[in-house]
Amino acid sequence: MTYKIITAPGDGVGPEVTAAAVRVLDRVGEVFGHQFQYEEILVGGASIDGTGVPLTESAITAARSGDAVLFGAVGGSAWDQLTPPLRPEKAILGLRQALGAYINLRPGILFPALREASPIKDELLGRGFDLMVVRELTGGIYFGEKGTRDGKYGPEAYDVEVYSEFEVRRIAQKAFQLAQTRRKKVVSVDKANVLESSRLWRRIVEEVAADFPDVELSHMYVDNAAMQVIRDPGQFDVLLTSNLFGDILSDEISMLTGSIGLLPSASLSSGTTGIYEPIHGSAPDLAGLDKANPIGAILSAVMLLEHSLGLTREAQAIRQAVDATLEAGHQTGDIHRSGATIHGTSDLASIICRRITN
Ligand code: IPM
Ligand code: MG
Numbered sequence: 001m002t003y004k005i006i007t008a009p010g011d012g013v014g015p016e017v018t019a020a021a022v023r024v025l026d027r028v029g030e031v032f033g034h035q036f037q038y039e040e041i042l043v044g045g046a047s048i049d050g051t052g053v054p055l056t057e058s059a060i061t062a063a064r065s066g067d068a069v070l071f072g073a074v075g076g077s078a079w080d081q082l083t084p085p086l087r088p089e090k091a092i093l094g095l096r097q098a099l100g101a102y103i104n105l106r107p108g109i110l111f112p113a114l115r116e117a118s119p120i121k122d123e124l125l126g127r128g129f130d131l132m133v134v135r136e137l138t139g140g141i142y143f144g145e146k147g148t149r150d151g152k153y154g155p156e157a158y159d160v161e162v163y164s165e166f167e168v169r170r171i172a173q174k175a176f177q178l179a180q181t182r183r184k185k186v187v188s189v190d191k192a193n194v195l196e197s198s199r200l201w202r203r204i205v206e207e208v209a210a211d212f213p214d215v216e217l218s219h220m221y222v223d224n225a226a227m228q229v230i231r232d233p234g235q236f237d238v239l240l241t242s243n244l245f246g247d248i249l250s251d252e253i254s255m256l257t258g259s260i261g262l263l264p265s266a267s268l269s270s271g272t273t274g275i276y277e278p279i280h281g282s283a284p285d286l287a288g289l290d291k292a293n294p295i296g297a298i299l300s301a302v303m304l305l306e307h308s309l310g311l312t313r314e315a316q317a318i319r320q321a322v323d324a325t326l327e328a329g330h331q332t333g334d335i336h337r338s339g340a341t342i343h344g345t346s347d348l349a350s351i352i353c354r355r356i357t358n
Helices: 014-032 045-051 057-065 089-098 112-117 165-180 196-209 222-231 243-256 295-307 312-327 345-354
Strands: 002-010 035-040 068-073 103-109 130-136 146-151 154-159 185-190 216-221 238-241 266-268 274-276
Touching (some): 014 035, 014 068, 014 312, 112 312
Parallel strands (some): 002 035, 002 068, 068 274, 130 238
């Protein structure tokens, strides 16, 4: 089969890690007999420099024309002074909106080989963890009304957290469906002791739960959740969150695995297309140095194969190659463990490619 992948390398280490993921896709294509065709779009700072805006209409049209989007990272100090609608981050927010990608899946898995790299004490890691953050991605405070005005104490700014029943219901349904394929536990994160929007969230999640009697639902306030993921990460299966809470908790969870450079994400719509990106940012201090960890981007390509193309054997072959590479002690410099061999981005990708077999 031939598939069309839209690449959006972006800024900082985005181009390096995206190139690594593309090489891995090509390798799996070679082994399993598929052809991947790529079309590159400009996003973020790269687009601002080239076109004056972080995301053009033509980039959106191209993104819609492919089977999926492989996204790198956006942002950097060169564009920090721009007004909000022109900031590089608008590219990813705009793409999520344009593709209707309201479901954000962020797996947090402790690789057995990297146990010692986790900053969490061994006894707290217990049997390790394998959880999934299901984050609502096109609503909440990110997309609510915002602005500046004159307030009681002078000039003030506001961002409104707003959720409709519809938005909560559709993301909750996804979380429960996913839980049915896993360990059948959903923890819904909110701040229902304070926020009206969280009380609506909780009510709708409970309604949805009634349709999934085989899945156990519990609720956790976000402050407690931030503590529990460190105290006992193994207790979680699916964590259902709003846009903002999921943004924060997923970075925290990534660190438990040993490095934020390891974790992928998938942003899915109700169709088959999606945006796949490592959750690390553009890491400008590492840009161009061939030091960034390509595994987050490579595992994002794995999620692309699974969710947008339905190529599960191919996805599994890459996962195994990544596991075997880490087991054999190969890694980039962001992971702290003794006795490992440190490689550059491109080298590590080559080592993973060599381990991909049918
Ligand atoms: C993420 C990022 C984005 C977000 C930024 C770049 C807009 O932090 O994907 O987690 O907040 O969603
Ligand atoms: Mg984030």
